[in-house]
Amino acid sequence: MQKLPENELRLIERDWRGWGHEAQMPPDGDWATWLFLGGRGAGKTRAGAEWLTDQAVPGARLALIGPTLHDVREVMIEGPSGLRAIAPKYRRPAYEPARRRLVWPNGAEAFAFSAAEPERLRGPQFHAAWADEFCAWKRPGDVLPMLRMGLRLGDDPRLAITTTPRPIAALKALAEEPTTKTTHAPTRANARNLASGFLRGLGELYGGTRLAAQELEGLILEEGEALWTRDMLDRCRGRAPERFDLVVVGLDPPATAGGDACGVVVVGRAHGVAYVLADESVAGMSPAKWAAHVADVVARHEADRVVAEVNQGGDMVVEMLKLAKCGAVVKPVFAKTSKRARAEPVAMLYDQNRVIHTRAFGPLEEELEGLGLGLGRRSPDRADALVWAVSHLLLNTTRSPSVRVL
Numbered sequence: 001m002q003k004l005p006e007n008e009l010r011l012i013e014r015d016w017r018g019w020g021h022e023a024q025m026p027p028d029g030d031w032a033t034w035l036f037l038g039g040r041g042a043g044k045t046r047a048g049a050e051w052l053t054d055q056a057v058p059g060a061r062l063a064l065i066g067p068t069l070h071d072v073r074e075v076m077i078e079g080p081s082g083l084r085a086i087a088p089k090y091r092r093p094a095y096e097p098a099r100r101r102l103v104w105p106n107g108a109e110a111f112a113f114s115a116a117e118p119e120r121l122r123g124p125q126f127h128a129a130w131a132d133e134f135c136a137w138k139r140p141g142d143v144l145p146m147l148r149m150g151l152r153l154g155d156d157p158r159l160a161i162t163t164t165p166r167p168i169a170a171l172k173a174l175a176e177e178p179t180t181k182t183t184h185a186p187t188r189a190n191a192r193n194l195a196s197g198f199l200r201g202l203g204e205l206y207g208g209t210r211l212a213a214q215e216l217e218g219l220i221l222e223e224g225e226a227l228w229t230r231d232m233l234d235r236c237r238g239r240a241p242e243r244f245d246l247v248v249v250g251l252d253p254p255a256t257a258g259g260d261a262c263g264v265v266v267v268g269r270a271h272g273v274a275y276v277l278a279d280e281s282v283a284g285m286s287p288a289k290w291a292a293h294v295a296d297v298v299a300r301h302e303a304d305r306v307v308a309e310v311n312q313g314g315d316m317v318v319e320m321l322k323l324a325k326c327g328a329v330v331k332p333v334f335a336k337t338s339k340r341a342r343a344e345p346v347a348m349l350y351d352q353n354r355v356i357h358t359r360a361f362g363p364l365e366e367e368l369e370g371l372g373l374g375l376g377r378r379s380p381d382r383a384d385a386l387v388w389a390v391s392h393l394l395l396n397t398t399r400s401p402s403v404r405v406l
Helices: 006-013 044-055 069-077 140-150 169-176 187-193 198-206 210-215 230-235 287-301 315-323 339-351 362-370 381-395
Strands: 033-038 061-066 094-096 101-103 109-114 128-132 158-163 180-185 246-252 263-270 273-279 305-309 329-333 355-357
Touching: 033 044, 033 169, 044 061, 044 069, 044 128, 044 158, 061 069, 061 140, 069 109, 069 128, 128 140, 140 169, 169 180, 180 187, 230 339, 230 362, 246 287, 246 381, 263 287, 263 381, 273 287, 273 362, 273 381, 287 315, 305 315, 305 381, 315 329, 329 381, 339 355, 339 381, 362 381
Parallel strands: 033 158, 033 180, 061 109, 061 128, 128 158, 246 305, 273 355, 305 329
Antiparallel strands: 094 101, 101 109, 246 263, 263 273
């Protein structure tokens, strides 16, 4: 077999349309915005860089917009799939950090902008623009109009947007615009360019979950979609095993005696599965009384630990449990994110059949169904207590060597 000359092999290697996958190619026909939705590692950056390189004709003024200026430089410009990496040496652009400017040998220019500074887009004008990770922008609905107002040079100014989707209103509105053409690719579409075992490993960990649908499949989930559904909860019924290696009580104490309920949920762990054993939540109790109640729950269920949220009561929560002679180790936890954000990894565990309800827990399950949707006037204290307990058992890397028999 005759070997092709090296210069011809290089031309084939650089023929992007010959080996890029379908979703990485700009759509045919008339469009003002090309929206490429893809999972992690689906080749979005390479697609955006190749498209913008094609726009870098002599005299072109282009724009690069990322979540931060650091992202623009480290991913879009200098990254392994960025504008400089994909260019042959004779056509490689030079980056001028002081001016936030990328300059090609033919005189084309691309200016870097941070989505965190939308006012910088007021004034400049461009022939084309590439925007990356749109869904990671803090204010995409404010930045996009400013960018579009600058696309006013040439006969057909266009915008390419590459992003892993998230259920945000700005993305849905963009996708529905009549001048937007959308392409989509899951992570597996770019498998040949990813590390061996990457997809298999993530599939085993997150397969079938909301996280996989968004981050690997590149799908737009419904905004405000329930983390738990009735079908999901009905499927998670099962019997408790005879032995547990750890039993914890999740505690979400109320701010005041007459306020929200005191969430108290008992969960045990066996063979990497969490079993919800009891919902012992109470309402209308003073700190001394709910602390005594928790101590009683610990004794009856022979619990090893109490995982207690301390945002409201601080050290008082731990002190009240000590005064009540709680017979378990108390682990205080502090909520730094929203209830929904804390609950999402736990809902993923339900998707993977790693959480079992040993019976129907009516009020608790109603709270789980409504968590994150703004349903009801009261705080979902039972659900929050469950989230703390399951998180400690299955998302905390610490493991206890003890064996419990119930």
